[in-house]
Amino acid sequence: MSGSMDVGARARRGGGSRRAAGAASPGMPEGPADARLAELEDRLARLEGSPGLRERSRRMMDRVMPPEASRHFRNAGREQLLGIRSIVDFWIRRIEDAESRASADTGRETIKID
Numbered sequence: 001m002s003g004s005m006d007v008g009a010r011a012r013r014g015g016g017s018r019r020a021a022g023a024a025s026p027g028m029p030e031g032p033a034d035a036r037l038a039e040l041e042d043r044l045a046r047l048e049g050s051p052g053l054r055e056r057s058r059r060m061m062d063r064v065m066p067p068e069a070s071r072h073f074r075n076a077g078r079e080q081l082l083g084i085r086s087i088v089d090f091w092i093r094r095i096e097d098a099e100s101r102a103s104a105d106t107g108r109e110t111i112k113i114d
Helices: 007-013 033-049 053-064 067-104
Strands: none
């Protein structure tokens, strides 16, 4: 195999398909990488400085709905969860009762001998 060189030998030689550190990716316009990096950092700073979706939503709801309505909706949500808990507890008790009846109803009778 005189015409081919393994990847390890190519890496040791410094050859291979590695691009130079500052080279642009294929399909990207040639130009100073520092300008592109500065543009991306500026864009990121603008995005991080703006309020998040949750914060914007909260501000909008505060303008539209009075605090008393928010409190009622929060309490209604809590009541729904308590209702679901009651249903789950009911079915747990029902399953436990069925299991205890099944274990008690084995058809055997215990007779004590004196």
